[in-house]
Amino acid sequence: MCLSLPCTDKDEWQLEFPFCGGQKQSPINIDTNSTIFSHELQPIVLAGYSLDPSEQLSLMNNGHTVVLQLPGSLTIASGYPQEYRAMQLHLHWGSPEGPGSEHTVDGRRYDGEIHMVYYNPSCGSIKEAMKQPGGLAVLAAFLQVGPEDNMHYQPLLEQLHKVQEEGKETTVAGFNIEGLLPANLGRYYRYSGSLTTPPCYQTVNWTVFNWTVLLSKEQISLLETTLQGDDDTDLQNNFRLTQRLHGRKVLASFQ
Numbered sequence: 001m002c003l004s005l006p007c008t009d010k011d012e013w014q015l016e017f018p019f020c021g022g023q024k025q026s027p028i029n030i031d032t033n034s035t036i037f038s039h040e041l042q043p044i045v046l047a048g049y050s051l052d053p054s055e056q057l058s059l060m061n062n063g064h065t066v067v068l069q070l071p072g073s074l075t076i077a078s079g080y081p082q083e084y085r086a087m088q089l090h091l092h093w094g095s096p097e098g099p100g101s102e103h104t105v106d107g108r109r110y111d112g113e114i115h116m117v118y119y120n121p122s123c124g125s126i127k128e129a130m131k132q133p134g135g136l137a138v139l140a141a142f143l144q145v146g147p148e149d150n151m152h153y154q155p156l157l158e159q160l161h162k163v164q165e166e167g168k169e170t171t172v173a174g175f176n177i178e179g180l181l182p183a184n185l186g187r188y189y190r191y192s193g194s195l196t197t198p199p200c201y202q203t204v205n206w207t208v209f210n211w212t213v214l215l216s217k218e219q220i221s222l223l224e225t226t227l228q229g230d231d232d233t234d235l236q237n238n239f240r241l242t243q244r245l246h247g248r249k250v251l252a253s254f255q
């Protein structure tokens with residue numbers, strides 16, 4: 001069974017996780033000629049993201065990605081009709097041989113992708129929200145090589161060596177989490193999809209920002225070459241291949 005990513009586009013996951021074979025799967029390719037402008041899509045406004053350094057956050061290598069647990073006090077104050085509270089953020093990346101974003105735009109794969117995962121508290125517990133349409137939201141932004149270090153990412157990247165092996169965990173002092181996202185949160189794509197990993201629940205309200213996040217080549221390389229997954233192999237290319245739309249529409253907050 002294909003559990004190491006990227007999986008073939010005939011995901012073998014569906015043998016054990018039936019939703020993975022569903023018709024509202026993620027990630028997708030965003031065809032910018034087919035997106036539909038919606039003036040209802042207001043800028044994303046975040047609340048409570050400047051965390052005090054006294055707050056300690058768990059950073060873990062779970063064998064598939066590196067996950068930073070986030071306090072539920074981080075919310076999406078505007079941009080969705082429902083209330084969403086933060087759960088965790090994690091990253092997807094490629095290897096020195098190629099890029100590793102999950103979503104693509106007009107067929108272009110970016111160097112990496114950050115996902116901030118939220119749940120809708122009116123759906124009950126996280127476990128219950130995960131199984132309800134609109135129960136989850138993910139804010140996604142592309143990571144791209146740029147000319148200089150992105151200091152907002154240093155609190156994460158400088159700890160990677162402490163979680164090199166699968167299962168390793170460390171703590172990160174609170175920092176400005178919003179700095180991990182693009183400066184412009186008003187330009188984004190919106191569609192209904194799924195988790196990109198088993199159990200692939202089709203309950204995710206996706207936001208994919210149009211502006212990218214620039215990191216230096218050294219920072220991207222650190223991400224690509226530091227972590228190990230199952231049986232000490234390099235943790236690289238942890239992206240799922242793009243899935244068919246099956247008639248879904250992708251909205252855009254901009255023209």
Ligand SMILES: NS(=O)(=O)c1c(F)c(F)c(SCCc2ccc(C(=O)O)cc2)c(F)c1NC1CCCCCCC1
Nearest residue numbers: 062064065087088090115117130138194195196197198
């Ligand atoms: N892109 S994504 O949001 O679908 C996603 C991935 F692509 C992911 F690859 C992951 S990590 C793989 C799933 C996993 C594996 C182990 C453990 C553990 O040992 O604790 C936990 C989770 C991953 F954690 C997530 N996000 C999680 C999905 C799993 C459970 C739902 C709640 C948090 C979001």
Ligand SMILES: [Zn+2]
Nearest residue numbers: 090092115196
């Ligand atoms: Zn993800």
